Amino acid sequence: MNYSNQPYSPGGFQFMPPAIKTIILANVAVFFLQFFTPFGGIIQELGALWPVGSENFQLWQPITYMFLHGSGSHLFFNMFALWMFGAEIENQWGTREFNIYYFTCGIGAAIINLLATIGDPYPTVGASGAIYGILLAFGMMFPNRYIFLYFLFPVKAKYFVAGYAFIEFISGFGSRAMGSGSNIAHFAHLGGMLIGFIFIIIKRAEWSFSGLFSKMRPSRPKRSEPRLHTTNSVAPPVSEAEINAILDKISERGYGSLTAEERSKLLKAGGK
Numbered sequence: 169m170n171y172s173n174q175p176y177s178p179g180g181f182q183f184m185p186p187a188i189k190t191i192i193l194a195n196v197a198v199f200f201l202q203f204f205t206p207f208g209g210i211i212q213e214l215g216a217l218w219p220v221g222s223e224n225f226q227l228w229q230p231i232t233y234m235f236l237h238g239s240g241s242h243l244f245f246n247m248f249a250l251w252m253f254g255a256e257i258e259n260q261w262g263t264r265e266f267n268i269y270y271f272t273c274g275i276g277a278a279i280i281n282l283l284a285t286i287g288d289p290y291p292t293v294g295a296s297g298a299i300y301g302i303l304l305a306f307g308m309m310f311p312n313r314y315i316f317l318y319f320l321f322p323v324k325a326k327y328f329v330a331g332y333a334f335i336e337f338i339s340g341f342g343s344r345a346m347g348s349g350s351n352i353a354h355f356a357h358l359g360g361m362l363i364g365f366i367f368i369i370i371k372r373a374e375w376s377f378s379g380l381f382s383k384m385r386p387s388r389p390k391r392s393e394p395r396l397h398t399t400n401s402v403a404p405p406v407s408e409a410e411i412n413a414i415l416d417k418i419s420e421r422g423y424g425s426l427t428a429e430e431r432s433k434l435l436k437a438g439g440k
Contacts, residue, residue: 181259181415181418181419182255182258182259182419183255184251184255185254185255185258185259185263185266185419186258186263186419187258187263187266187267187270188250188251188254188255188258188266191247191250191270191295192247192250192251194235195235195237195243195246195247195295196243196247198211198215198235198236199236199237199240199243202236202237211236212236212291212293214226214229214232215229215232215233215235215236215293216229216232216233216236216291216292216293217229217230217233217278217281217282217291217292217293218291219282219285219286219287219288219289219290219291220282220286221286221287222289224291229278230274230275230278230279230282231271231274231275231278233278233291233292233293233294234271234274234278234294234295234297234298235295236293236294237293237294237295238293238294242294246294246295246296246299247295249299249302249303250295250298250299250302253299253302253303253305253306254266254270254302254306256306256310257269257302257305257306257309259418259419259422260309260422261422262418262419262420262421262422262425263419263420264420264421265421265422269301269302269305269364269367270298270301270302271298272301272363272364272367273297273298273300273301273302273360273363273364273367274295274297274298274301274360276297276301276359276360276362276363277296277297277298277300277301277356277357277359277360277363278292278297278356278359279359280355280356280358280359280362280363281297281353281355281356281359284355284359285353285355292353292356294353294356296353296356296357296360297353297356297357297359297360298360299360300332300336300356300357300358300360300361300364301360301361301363301364301367302364303329303332303361304329304333304360304361304364304365304368305364305368306325306329307325307326307328307329307330308329308365308368310325311324311325311326312324312325312326313325315328329361332357333358333361336354336357336358336361406433410433411433411434414426414430414433414434417430
């Protein structure tokens with residue numbers, strides 16, 4: 169079934185998938201420590217992404233900077249976008265693949281931002297690089313899905329993502345050309361989208377090759393089994409434990425990992 173033309177409503181199989189829930193809780197917890205405890209200065213000094221060459225730069229910062237934010241609004245909009253665009257992606261990819269993609273985009277965005285801002289004295293904080301990677305993935309997976317800009321104007325996801333990328337490109341190079349010190353990490357945003365694009369292209373190539381090899385592999389002849397003639401046979405009911413196991417499998421590896429029998433059980437349980 170193709171969902172790409174339907175209006176966007178986040179959720180999928182789980183309203184709040186486990187990876188997104190964990191990331192949001194971790195970001196909120198770090199924000200509380202950052203702004204409401206005496207450890208805020210230490211957290212900022214050790215966890216923010218400081219420029220290479222500064223005395224504060226540390227190797228772990230391309231990971232830790234994703235959990236720090238500059239304000240409550242910065243945290244809210246990043247986490248809201250993560251849930252809004254990421255929930256359906258995690259439900260389709262599975263939790264493990266989603267985590268790999270999220271942190272790959274965030275770390276890649278950090279590296280590109282470090283290369284683009286050599287000599288700047290200011291640190292970078294926020295999950296925006298990883299979030300822009302999520303936005304890119306949504307646009308590639310559901311290009312014709314409508315997103316309501318400012319909750320009023322319907323825009324297809326592919327144009328929405330392309331517009332954001334263009335704005336970040338112009339803003340990033342424009343601020344560098346004019347020498348203005350912007351407090352927005354435009355290159356981190358572009359970096360997250362670039363790394364996300366490369367990641368998805370590689371994954372699609374892997375899926376294509378694996379599908380090609382599976383077609384080339386000779387199929388084994390099926391062993392004939394005796395047929396049992398029954399009258400008025402009724403399939404056994406699906407237990408709650410079976411349904412929970414199937415839902416756990418969807419959460420970990422995505423809906424595409426289910427067997428035909430498991431999908432049949434899920435549909436049967438949903439029809440009750």
